[in-house]
Amino acid sequence: MATVTRTLGFAVLGLLAKQPRTGYEISRAMQRPVGYFWSAGHSQIYPELAALEADRLVRSTIISGPGPRDTKRYAITARGSSSLTTWLKSPVPPETYKDELMLRVWSLWLLSPDDARELVREVRAEHLAALDAYAFEDQEFTHGRERITDPAAPAFGEYATLRYGMLRRRASVEWCDWLLTQLSEHGNETT
Amino acid sequence: MATVTRTLGFAVLGLLAKQPRTGYEISRAMQRPVGYFWSAGHSQIYPELAALEADRLVRSTIISGPGPRDTKRYAITARGSSSLTTWLKSPVPPETYKDELMLRVWSLWLLSPDDARELVREVRAEHLAALDAYAFEDQEFTHGRERITDPAAPAFGEYATLRYGMLRRRASVEWCDWLLTQLSEHGNETT
DNA sequence: GAATACATGTAATCCGTTACATGATTCT
DNA sequence: AGAATCATGTAACGGATTACATGTATTC
Numbered sequence: 001m002a003t004v005t006r007t008l009g010f011a012v013l014g015l016l017a018k019q020p021r022t023g024y025e026i027s028r029a030m031q032r033p034v035g036y037f038w039s040a041g042h043s044q045i046y047p048e049l050a051a052l053e054a055d056r057l058v059r060s061t062i063i064s065g066p067g068p069r070d071t072k073r074y075a076i077t078a079r080g081s082s083s084l085t086t087w088l089k090s091p092v093p094p095e096t097y098k099d100e101l102m103l104r105v106w107s108l109w110l111l112s113p114d115d116a117r118e119l120v121r122e123v124r125a126e127h128l129a130a131l132d133a134y135a136f137e138d139q140e141f142t143h144g145r146e147r148i149t150d151p152a153a154p155a156f157g158e159y160a161t162l163r164y165g166m167l168r169r170r171a172s173v174e175w176c177d178w179l180l181t182q183l184s185e186h187g188n189e190t191t
Numbered sequence: 192m193a194t195v196t197r198t199l200g201f202a203v204l205g206l207l208a209k210q211p212r213t214g215y216e217i218s219r220a221m222q223r224p225v226g227y228f229w230s231a232g233h234s235q236i237y238p239e240l241a242a243l244e245a246d247r248l249v250r251s252t253i254i255s256g257p258g259p260r261d262t263k264r265y266a267i268t269a270r271g272s273s274s275l276t277t278w279l280k281s282p283v284p285p286e287t288y289k290d291e292l293m294l295r296v297w298s299l300w301l302l303s304p305d306d307a308r309e310l311v312r313e314v315r316a317e318h319l320a321a322l323d324a325y326a327f328e329d330q331e332f333t334h335g336r337e338r339i340t341d342p343a344a345p346a347f348g349e350y351a352t353l354r355y356g357m358l359r360r361r362a363s364v365e366w367c368d369w370l371l372t373q374l375s376e377h378g379n380e381t382t
Numbered sequence: 383g384a385a386t387a388c389a390t391g392t393a394a395t396c397c398g399t400t401a402c403a404t405g406a407t408t409c410t
Numbered sequence: 411a412g413a414a415t416c417a418t419g420t421a422a423c424g425g426a427t428t429a430c431a432t433g434t435a436t437t438c
């Protein structure tokens with residue numbers, strides 16, 4: 001029973017497993033991607049919280065606050081925790097990854113070498129910028145007091161996803177460099 | 192003014208830029224991800240082709256075939272080609288990447304070290320399997336007769352996206368190995 | 383004769399984004 | 411006084427997946 005299938009629900013439960021929060025705090029947290037790989041707008045969060053509460057996976061208490069409506073603080077329930085860990089242990093679905101950038105690269109042969117290089121340089125710059133931001137957050141982690149090597153501490157999962165983001169971006173930059181070399185070396189061979 | 196905003200439209204145009212195809216052939220091609228990073232079902236393709244034809248970005252000729260309806264072969268028009276290259280040269284949108292696997296890892300601290308390792312091993316196996324498939328296709332490219340180093344040949348873009356897939360999967364496997372080390376080294380310290 | 387591949391569409395549903403809507407508190 | 415932030419919701423729209431629907435040609 002207690003069937004949350006929506007992935008968003010598990011993202012919210014994952015946040016609430018660390019500490020109770022208001023809907024606003026959750027939507028704040030999910031504007032920048034949670035775990036660097038999941039984001040959602042506030043218009044998704046509030047209905048999702050209502051659905052989770054209807055399933056008794058979270059519980060809310062009304063606290064006073066500004067605005068035309070009551071401010072509610074949400075906390076995960078025992079049911080919610082077990083639903084979350086059950087999901088974690090369920091088989092991982094095959095990855096379906098859509099990347100508009102790669103779709104563009106796939107048709108790159110239609111562009112002139114100059115235009116192609118321009119596109120790849122733009123992509124490279126974006127990956128580098130992201131890498132910088134990640135490196136900064138990495139320093140905050142390693143110089144901070146959070147126990148990032150303890151697999152039972154909340155910061156562990158967060159740090160692991162950050163590591164992945166850094167690796168992925170670094171690989172992307174290397175690939176851009178390889179592609180730029182290809183475009184320069186063979187760019188003026190044919191007509 | 193010939194306005195395709197749908198990314199799917201450009202995926203279809205990208206396929207038709209290489210050669211004319213029927214709707215069925217396009218949907219076949221897009222079941223396995225095009226350029227390794229974009230896929231679509233047939234129920235998306237047929238309405239999209241109709242929309243592209245209404246915008247005169249593709250043109251169809253009826254050919255006889257099986258089934259209750261006419262079989263149509265689609266070809267890209269000059270308008271379609273210029274629409275596609277305009278899109279290629281337009282600014283790349285910031286990457287929004289959703290990864291359910293990473294969302295799970297983010298909550299990994301809730302699992303026992305054993306269960307956590309199990310999850311990571313599963314993820315690792317999937318990346319390795321994909322890497323094997325990519326390596327096979329890589330051999331077909333490099334041992335084949337297609338001119339993959341000529342930036343003006345259709346195979347160039349395809350090969351570039353394959354390279355990216357390989358790099359990304361390899362980075363993912365390395366990250367899984369790092370995570371498994373972390374889980375083993377620090378897995379039994381606390382509690 | 384049955385199963386699979388060929389071939390093309392529509393409908394229902396779900397998920398996510400953007401826009402609409404309201405109003406208090408805090409900071410400059 | 412005005413802007414930004416806090417705070418919570420609904421509505422409209424668009425893209426994607428799943429299910430519904432139909433029927434031929436080929437292969438086992």
